[in-house]
Amino acid sequence: MTDSYIRHVQLLGFEKRYLPSQHYVYMFMVKWQDLTEKLVYRKYTEIYEFHKALKEMFPIEAGDINKEHRTIPHLPAPKWFDGLRSTENRQVTLSDYSSSLLSLPPKISRCPHVLKFFQVRPEDENRVANSNSGRKPETFLLKEDSSKKNVSDITGPIILQSYRAIADYDKNSKSELTVKTGDVVDVVEKNENGWWFCQLRNKRGWVPSAFLEPLDGPDESEEQDPNYEGELHITTKEYSADMEDELSLKEGESVEVIHKLLDGWWVVRRGSITGYFPAMYLQKSGEKALTNGNPSNRKALPPRRSTISNANSMHKANRKQISQETYRRNSKKYLKQRQSIIHSESNILIITEEIKAEEDKPKPQPAIPPRPSKELILDRCSEHTKNKIRTVN
Structure with a gap:
């Protein structure tokens, strides 16, 4: 007898259920080797736990030993709270994930862990009966063109x-x-x-x-380079510097952010002075502050990376360090250039306004010459004209 295996898995959509509490499940049509098709329902948390267990079973293919050898597809972790939109946007990721999973070598795609996960469970068959005691589930089918959606349109990280x-x-x-x-x-x-x-x-x-x-490897490549043009931000909370290279600022002050660092301590400029300041106390000028679900509301500030001691850390060995003197020197250089540009633009504006004012002035009209006398006209006429005038007279 031929061993059981899965030919194809197709994501059909998802359901919004209300018992025992509101949650979402994805619908998969599983086609087996005997051409039978079974409909199964899985929560995203179940799919992710399955994915994590699969990586542990095949550490080489999961890239745990060498990332270049990874063949098991990536799958983003569940969000803190799943809503309708995130559940819908995740369909493209799951569709690609199931296709990639079955294209792996048989030792993975046909392993007992994969087969067991997609087998029909009692709750898959008794779904209708279980829903009679409460509000009926809402079904959302996957659109045909959804699989063509650009990866950049998917909410949440694709590769963890x-x-x-x-x-x-x-x-x-x-x-x-x-x-x-x-x-x-x-x-x-x-x-x-x-x-x-x-x-x-x-x-x-x-x-x-x-x-x-x-x-x-070190992650300094993830950090942006300093931007000495600066982005205007407003301080949302007062902070008193604990270290010499930090700035003390009051709430409501305007500063320019010139370097955003991963540890949440940004280099800001006030006038020509620069220093570190906690990013969670900064709000971009013109934007409204976020309050719900924002980790900026925490009581404690994240520590600066330079305060974490570990001799074996990559941060200590290969990390590029920029001193405050370098920040300030480059800031002064940029501010001088900006002032020069502003001065040049001001001069150009003044000259332009002067030219425009000259153009707008009313031009003097030419004087109308006096009418010549009859004798002068006759004197300057040709003999032919003079003869005609005499004939008329």
């Missing part, structure tokens, strides 16, 4: 990066995550204020990015 903890961090609230030195976490979201949302096995939470470094 793995980072290593370089020091112990004990959480200070329920929304944070405790990590120990050497723990490897998957980063789901990188917030500019220095708090990253991470997944460690079956736990999720916020971790200061200063405690994390990538597995394969």
Whole structure:
């Protein structure tokens, strides 16, 4: 008898269910080797746990030993809260994931772990009966052109990066995550204020990015280069400097951000003076402050990366360091250039306005010459004209 295997898996859409509480499940049509087709329903958390277990079973193909050897497709971790939009946008990712999964070698695509996950469960067959006692599920079918949607249109990260903890961090609230030195976490979201949302096995939470470094090399390439033109920001909270290279600012002050760093401590400029300032106390000029679900509302500031001591950290060995003297020297140079440009533009504007004023002045009209006398006219006429005048007279 031929061993059982899956020929094809197709994502049909998802359902919004209300029992025992509101949640979402994805609908898969599974076509087996005997050409039978079965409909199964899976929560995204179940799919992600299946994915994590598959990576542990095949560490080489998961890229745990060498990232270049990875063949198992990536799958983003569940969000803190799943809504209708995120569930809908994730369909393209799941459709691509299931197709890529079955295209892997048989030792993976036909392994018991994969087969068991897509087998029909009792709750798959009794779905209708279970829904009679409450509000009926709402079904959302996948549009035919959804599979052609650009990857950039998908909400949330597509490829999760793995980072290593370089020091112990004990959480200070329920929304944070405790990590120990050497723990490897998957980063789901990188917030500019220095708090990253991470997944460690079956736990999720916020971790200061200063405690994390990538597995394969320094991450300074992820940071933007200094922008001495600066972006205008407003301070949303007062901060008193703890270190010499930081700035003390009051709430409501205007500063220019010239360098955004991953640990959430940005280099800002006030006048010609520069210094580090916590990003969570900054708001871009003209934008409204976010309050709900924003990790900036935390009581504690994320630590600066330079304060985390670990002799073996990549941050210590290969990281590019820019001194405040360099920031200030380049800032003064830029400010001088900007002042020169503004002065030149002002001169051009003045000259332009003067030219325009000259053009707008009323031009003098030419004087009308006096009418010549009859004798003068006759004197300047030809003999032919004179003869005609005499004939008329």
